[in-house]
Every structure is written in C-alpha cells, then in structure tokens.
Amino acid sequence: MTTTLGAIGSGKRTRFFLRLAAMMPDRLRVSGIVTRSADRGREVTDQWGVPAFASLDELLRHERPDYVATAVPWEAMPDAIREVAGHRIPVLAETPPAPDLAGLRSLWRDVGGTGLVQVAEQYLLMPGHAARLTLMREGVIGEPTSVQVSSTHLYHAVSLIRGLLGIGFDAAEVRAGAFEAPLADPLGFDGWTGDDTPRRLTTTIATLDFGGRMGLYDFTDNQWWNPLRMRRVVVRGSIGELVDDRVVRLADPTTPVESLLIRRDTGVDLNLELRDLKHISFDGRVVYRNPFAGASLSDDDIAVADILERMGAWARQEGPPPYPLADACQDHLISLAIGQSVRTGGPVTTGKEAWAA
Numbered sequence: 001m002t003t004t005l006g007a008i009g010s011g012k013r014t015r016f017f018l019r020l021a022a023m024m025p026d027r028l029r030v031s032g033i034v035t036r037s038a039d040r041g042r043e044v045t046d047q048w049g050v051p052a053f054a055s056l057d058e059l060l061r062h063e064r065p066d067y068v069a070t071a072v073p074w075e076a077m078p079d080a081i082r083e084v085a086g087h088r089i090p091v092l093a094e095t096p097p098a099p100d101l102a103g104l105r106s107l108w109r110d111v112g113g114t115g116l117v118q119v120a121e122q123y124l125l126m127p128g129h130a131a132r133l134t135l136m137r138e139g140v141i142g143e144p145t146s147v148q149v150s151s152t153h154l155y156h157a158v159s160l161i162r163g164l165l166g167i168g169f170d171a172a173e174v175r176a177g178a179f180e181a182p183l184a185d186p187l188g189f190d191g192w193t194g195d196d197t198p199r200r201l202t203t204t205i206a207t208l209d210f211g212g213r214m215g216l217y218d219f220t221d222n223q224w225w226n227p228l229r230m231r232r233v234v235v236r237g238s239i240g241e242l243v244d245d246r247v248v249r250l251a252d253p254t255t256p257v258e259s260l261l262i263r264r265d266t267g268v269d270l271n272l273e274l275r276d277l278k279h280i281s282f283d284g285r286v287v288y289r290n291p292f293a294g295a296s297l298s299d300d301d302i303a304v305a306d307i308l309e310r311m312g313a314w315a316r317q318e319g320p321p322p323y324p325l326a327d328a329c330q331d332h333l334i335s336l337a338i339g340q341s342v343r344t345g346g347p348v349t350t351g352k353e354a355w356a357a
Contacts, residue, residue: 002029003312004065005092008056008080010035010044013071013094018048020305024295028308031065034058056083066315067092069120069308074099078107085111090315092308093119096155096332097325104329108355111325118311118321119328122303123156124163125310131261131280131288132233132242136164140282141237141249150218151231154335155328161208161215162331164235169326169356172334174348176206176217176341187225206338217338247282259283277302326355 002025007014010033021028032051035041041052053059056068067090070080078098084091091111097119098104111117124133136144147164149157161167182198201221208215223229235242240249245261261282267275276296280288290297292305313319330353337348 003309004029004031006031006059006065006068008034009071010040031063032059066312078103085114085116091117092311095121097328117325119323121159121323122307125303125306126299127288134287141240143238144235146214146236148216148234153219155331157217158331158334165213167210169330170210172350173209174337174341176338178202178204178342329355
C-alpha cells in the first residue's frame, strides 16, 4: 500500500521526503506541503509536482493523508505538532520535538495523551545499526552492559545507546567535558570546501551511567560529514563484544569465536546489478534485509524511507509505533544533560519525567 503524507515546511528535510517519494512513487506519496513562503511553494510545485498550501487547513481540505510530517525549525516544532494533533491527525515530528526541557514538558502535557505523535528518529533503522540491534536482542553477546558511540550527535547518539542497551526511561548520571583540537574540515553539508587548513574543532565526551549499564558519547564537530573522522560503535556484553562489524563471544566455556556482519552490496566490481544493498548476514544467516532493495538508496535514505513507511502503517493501524514521542523526549532529555554538564563542569542526573509513565 502507498503511504501518503503531508508536510509542514519547505526546507531541506521536506525536500528529502519529496525526493524519496519521487524515487518510489508506488511506496510513498507527498499529498502537499504547507509553507508560509509563496515563492518556496511555487518552487516545490514546479520541481516535484506537489501542491503547496498556505495553511494546514487548506492542505487537509485538498486531501487528508495518512499523517503529517512536521519539518520546521526547533523553535517552531512544538506548535506545529500541536496544530496537527489538534486536527486529530497522526504526526511525525522531526528531531528533537522541542528545543529545551521546558518545551518538552509543555509539549508532553499538551499532546502526550493523544497517542498521535511519533518522531522521525531513524538511526536505529539504518542497516548497520538495525543488524547490530538484532544481534543484541538475540543475546549473541549476552546481556549488553555498555555502548560506545562515536558517530552522530546528542539525541541521535543517545537513541543508539538506549536502543542497543535496551534502556527504557532509567535515570542517567551524566558527566561530560569538551576540548578543542586542530582538525582539517574539508567536507560539509553543502559539499567540498577546497580548504584543508586545520581549524579548532570541539570534541565532546560524556559518560551516561544508567545504574549498572553505561553509555559513552564521543562526538567531534561535523563528524557526520568529515571524512577524517571515522565512526565507531562498540557494544560490550556479558559473554562477548561487538566492535562495528566484528563480534567475539563464547561458543562454550572454553571457546571464544569471532564472526563478522557482512553486507551484500551489488554493483561492485564485475557484478552488473544495480548499486544497491541487498542484505547483511551473520554466520551465514540474514539478520537485516533491505526493505527497498532495487531502489539504489543510501543507508540514510533507507532509514528515512523505512520510518516514513512504518509511520504510515502505524497511522493506518497496520503496524507498531515507529518511534514514540516519549522515547524522543527521553533522548533529548539526556542530550540536554550532556550540554548542561559541559557548561557546569559537574555531573547532571536526569529525573523521572511525566513521559516515563
């Protein structure tokens, strides 16, 4: 079934959705966008053939989609969520759902009880992370006890840590620090800069103590894009350890064995299929299969398309919730504590918030 979504906003994230829908029109369709800028609206219509509207009411009079995605700046996000929920329409909110703790609490008071709000936190749906999560849930390395993430920032990294550890809404004691060091930064969101001059970039490191289980956060400015900083995920368990795509664990009391997560990517060397991810296997069995095989999507595209489809299925009451507002609030609660600990130089302990109920 084709998932139909509307979108509030006409920026980069909405254009991400439009691009994916154009690539897979049998799977995703954008019914319309809401934008305050008539010029931006005309650009979207001219480029993508999607109608633009000045208000949510106008969009809903045109067509009532499965759900509406809110892709607006942080400060505008809570009110956009409230507006959609006020129409009794399922909402897929961008991350984070509110900019600060007061905003999270206020938003939860207003819409937490509606059961209408999910959040587009897609990192656990990225193929590599999804495969790792499958191994954790299977108990391949026993009970996960610590997770180290050096890849993405703040709430995204917290989502990975909580997901791979199987942490719910446990309190966290956060201790964080930051330092600057010289690093060339030749690639950003807008492409190659042509400048390889090292400049001072900040690295933030934090420990998240969940009371017996621990997360380690390590992020350098622009680590998403900078090709000079590799990404690492380490999960330590009671009978083994996962390091990126390598896994060591006990097969029996005297036999440690090592295995690999192996991608099957087509279109490489003399393989003449499309450039595509097919699956990821572990010890000869598939632990992740690309739900969009044949579309030649990047890993991030796969994850975003996956959460868009899962949201549609949930909105039609055909599947489980993709990422509830409560989880996204908890992710950002901890990410805000990281920032607070950096600023104050001391530990910050998160409390039990209303969404934890």
